[in-house]
Amino acid sequence: MRAACRVAYVGDVRSEKGGVDMIEFACLEDVPGAKEDHDLVLFALSTCGWCRKARNFLEGNEIAYRYVYLDQLEGDEQRAVLTEASNWNPKRTFPTLIIDDKDVIVGFDDSSYTEKLL
């Protein structure tokens, strides 16, 4: 099935891959915040309410992060970002939050974000 914005798993999926370069895309938007304890990258869709909730959580808690709306990308750029997102979350669901290029939270619920980020 193609699950959507649920919390499918929380954990470190990258360690088994032997490490990958830090996520760097020109399309990532910086959102400043008072808390910069983690390097956060949020893969999201502009149309997705749960992605909105995730952003609201981060900004409500003054947490700095970067994000990209994949539905607003096109062509090669979208494919490249989707490939990166798929490495972390093969189901390609949103939101997908990457923490310190190491951990991932798929979907949004308050408790998972609180546990990992606060």
Added chain:
Amino acid sequence: MSMEISSGKAYALREQLVEEAEAGGYHINPDDSITMTLVEGLVLNTSRYGYPLCPCRLTGGDRDADLDIICPCDYRDEDLDEFDTCY
């Protein structure tokens, strides 16, 4: 984070969805902060692709390939059983 859509269309669609959901034994999420975002996403996706693609899923723009993720999607009941809400 706003989507450039007509709020009038969104509210009209919301009313339509309420009627259809209730007629089918379902309920729209009472949390309007999530419901309206999703409804706005449906309006935007309909404008973009010509069909109400689930706002939480990415498409390549092929309607035939997206039949399972057009709202209400094939996974609604499964989600409701597990999470009490669809995603």
